[in-house]
Amino acid sequence: MKNVKIPEATVSRLSVYSRFLEEVEKQGVNSISSGEIAESIGGTPAQVRKDLAYFGEFGTRGVGYNVHELNEQIVKILGLGKVWRVILVGAGNLGSALSQYQGFKDRGFEIMAVFDNDIHKVGLKLNGIPIYPTHQLADFIVQHNVQIGIIAVPAQFAQDVADIMIEKNISGILNFAPIVLTVPEEIEVRNVDLAVNLEVLSFNIESRRN
């Protein structure tokens, strides 16, 4: 692995490549070219090759890439060769949707517990995952050595939840609350902002009508 900074866009695309490779592997395809990958995921062959070249030489000149081996490499690059210990805070509709999202489990993200303050939900299970009261969040993170926390609570509570995760030294946070979290540099945060996405869509549609 070379020691240069990897563009974030490259990392996102690797994730897409990997999912695509798993699909074609199921279909029995053994070998694939950068052009074929590019066509399927909506990119250019040069970009596919550049993305992969950041991490090594995985292909064979004149031939292409071995589907299985390439995916294995990407999975390793993305840090997916193991189970990530994840917790989810917020058992509302969004939390419920996330808890049963097969795409997480398939890729090694195990949601171990859900936390919520609603006394009617505590003690129940959400898609087989136990729901605990939020005041047990801090202890749970420590005891189970949780690495990733997903925040799916209303905006006004999101920073409080994040603060608990920060205090207990979680490695990363996936935040669905429409708010900018204040988090120390050593903790990785990614925001999924649903409203922003619709608003960008709105802008793009409007600006089409030149």
Added chain:
Amino acid sequence: MKNVKIPEATVSRLSVYSRFLEEVEKQGVNSISSGEIAESIGGTPAQVRKDLAYFGEFGTRGVGYNVHELNEQIVKILGLGKVWRVILVGAGNLGSALSQYQGFKDRGFEIMAVFDNDIHKVGLKLNGIPIYPTHQLADFIVQHNVQIGIIAVPAQFAQDVADIMIEKNISGILNFAPIVLTVPEEIEVRNVDLAVNLEVLSFNIESRRN
């Protein structure tokens, strides 16, 4: 409005600025500087000014920006000064979460109907929004002049749903299915890929341990 291409990152940030401005306006703040905005949303003052400068001169030198007026301008830029007619396909957990997401309604995105093939759901309401069978999707788009479609169905059905929307000339699609949709150029698409987000987080956490 100047006739240069606007960076997508700028548009995303405008959406964030707008939400922030609404919040501080509620708190009775009248005037704000680029530095204050930057600090709250995690950016730099120069970037805030540059973003706004693409669209005009909204501030007063030596003073700053009027909170209310600036937000009004941003709302107009983003195309939010009206109601967008939206439909949602997929009444599972994710669809359910999206249908009750207050952030959409607050910003002028009205989900008029939900579509699903599950015969047990059809006829019911999801957070007050009626659920129709998917075979009525095409007609509904035409009759109600729907502008935006949200796809929240499993990956294997997503392209079929998109094809109906495309055929009926929808303006934009917000896609939650983890698949790259094939869509003609004139239709705006934005993808929200939950698995990709977690995988980028995974990569970033791993690459911290230099």
Added chain:
DNA sequence: GACTGTGAAGCCATTCACAGCT
């Protein structure tokens, strides 16, 4: 003095074009 607006510089990501391998 404070803060905006903006050309210029710097930085980062994508695309090009071709050498190198099979």
Added chain:
DNA sequence: AGCTGTGAATGGCTTCACAGTC
């Protein structure tokens, strides 16, 4: 001949630095 790997060129976004205005 076909396709990868990669330095060089291009294009785009962000940061800098300062003139302009209140």
